[in-house]
Amino acid sequence: MNTKAQLFCAWCGVSFLILFTLGWWFIAGYIPPMSPAMSANEVAAFYQENTGLIRLGIVITMFSAALSAPWVAVIAVQLKRIEGDFPALTYALLVAGAVGVVVLVVPPMVWTTAAFRPERDPELIMLLNDFGWLFFVMTFSPFFIQNLVIGLAIFSDKASSPVFPRWVGYFNVWVAILLIPGGLITFFKIGPFAWDGILAFWLPLLVFFGWFLVMFPLLLKAIKQQVLLVESE
Amino acid sequence: MSEASEYVKKTKPHVPGEVGIWVFILGDMVIFGLFFIVFIYNRGLNSDVYFQSQATLNQNYGAINTLFLLASSWFVAMGVDDMRRKVVRLAPLFFTLAMLCGLGFGVVKIIEYREKISAGITLTTNDFYMYYYIFTGLHFLHVLIGMGVLVFLWLKARAAVQRSADTSITKKENEKENEMMLIESGASYWHMVDLLWIVLFPLLYLMK
Numbered sequence: 001m002n003t004k005a006q007l008f009c010a011w012c013g014v015s016f017l018i019l020f021t022l023g024w025w026f027i028a029g030y031i032p033p034m035s036p037a038m039s040a041n042e043v044a045a046f047y048q049e050n051t052g053l054i055r056l057g058i059v060i061t062m063f064s065a066a067l068s069a070p071w072v073a074v075i076a077v078q079l080k081r082i083e084g085d086f087p088a089l090t091y092a093l094l095v096a097g098a099v100g101v102v103v104l105v106v107p108p109m110v111w112t113t114a115a116f117r118p119e120r121d122p123e124l125i126m127l128l129n130d131f132g133w134l135f136f137v138m139t140f141s142p143f144f145i146q147n148l149v150i151g152l153a154i155f156s157d158k159a160s161s162p163v164f165p166r167w168v169g170y171f172n173v174w175v176a177i178l179l180i181p182g183g184l185i186t187f188f189k190i191g192p193f194a195w196d197g198i199l200a201f202w203l204p205l206l207v208f209f210g211w212f213l214v215m216f217p218l219l220l221k222a223i224k225q226q227v228l229l230v231e232s233e
Numbered sequence: 234m235s236e237a238s239e240y241v242k243k244t245k246p247h248v249p250g251e252v253g254i255w256v257f258i259l260g261d262m263v264i265f266g267l268f269f270i271v272f273i274y275n276r277g278l279n280s281d282v283y284f285q286s287q288a289t290l291n292q293n294y295g296a297i298n299t300l301f302l303l304a305s306s307w308f309v310a311m312g313v314d315d316m317r318r319k320v321v322r323l324a325p326l327f328f329t330l331a332m333l334c335g336l337g338f339g340v341v342k343i344i345e346y347r348e349k350i351s352a353g354i355t356l357t358t359n360d361f362y363m364y365y366y367i368f369t370g371l372h373f374l375h376v377l378i379g380m381g382v383l384v385f386l387w388l389k390a391r392a393a394v395q396r397s398a399d400t401s402i403t404k405k406e407n408e409k410e411n412e413m414m415l416i417e418s419g420a421s422y423w424h425m426v427d428l429l430w431i432v433l434f435p436l437l438y439l440m441k
Contacts, residue, residue, distance in 0.1 A: 170256045174257050
């Protein structure tokens, strides 16, 4: 059994967090999020004044997004241990996780398109900016399914020493539900449910990032447990 | 079992359901708590809009729904209590009544939404109605999940009644304990749905 590959994949999840934060937040400057109520000229100014940093930050953001693929894969490996020969939930996780990578890659590419010719019509820059933000914050559905199926698989674990403790199942379902408010941003330009709002943006973002930090040590533990099980056989 | 040991058993602290469900329940309540703080804060900034909109809500619907959920919670508690007995008899009935109350809540909620929407009041009308639709909508989602949970409780209760009637079907003691834990978890979830409404109702409909 290759533990190293699994550990590598788990660390990819942490690397995703670090690089995504670095690129998107600290270099490209997308956090705190700009208001959807900003005028076209204000939006265009953001891209004109920070062109270089946005381009650089987005390269890092775009790269980091794919690091969530190995991360989802190692969770899937552990879920497969629960499910056995017909791992429907594991496959659901893999498909949802693959779409999740797309959801994390496409918005940065749309934003960088805006930064590619910052001198163009501000209305067009705003269009791309809107598209990027809506795609990024509103598309909660693959992540919702991802976390839901992880929860369901953990609930189905009937082993005497389960892969994950049962509370982790409830935690994942909780995270899944918390991502839902993102779906409301299409209705609002201001307030807590706009794309810069506390309930539609900050809460799901913090919960999603927190999910990695909670799952990481649990994954390491599950891998360790798997090693012990294999050795004892 | 002697009386003394029975006493000891009863005073041992008991957490209903499994520990994990409390991660979910407390987590969910923290989030709703945050929702409520955001609401109250923004209400303080622009109270006129909130008061005027609040006055257009139908308090009767809210009050009826409060009664529905309180009654359903009581039925669930009675059902769980019945499940703990040696001979289970009434639990399926209690869970059915709880489901009917949940259904009643849903019907009233839909009538209320219909009235508001046909009067041209939607999510984007003003801040108050934004919170009204989103908070009650998310709560309604919890009710729908809860209805699924009640169906699960009802199925478990029906199986328990059959076991009580037919002594040839036996279940191991630890399996029984496990089942009871699941039932308590489901019941705890339903009580949370009730509790959230009990906060939502005064917050949206009554608070001056």
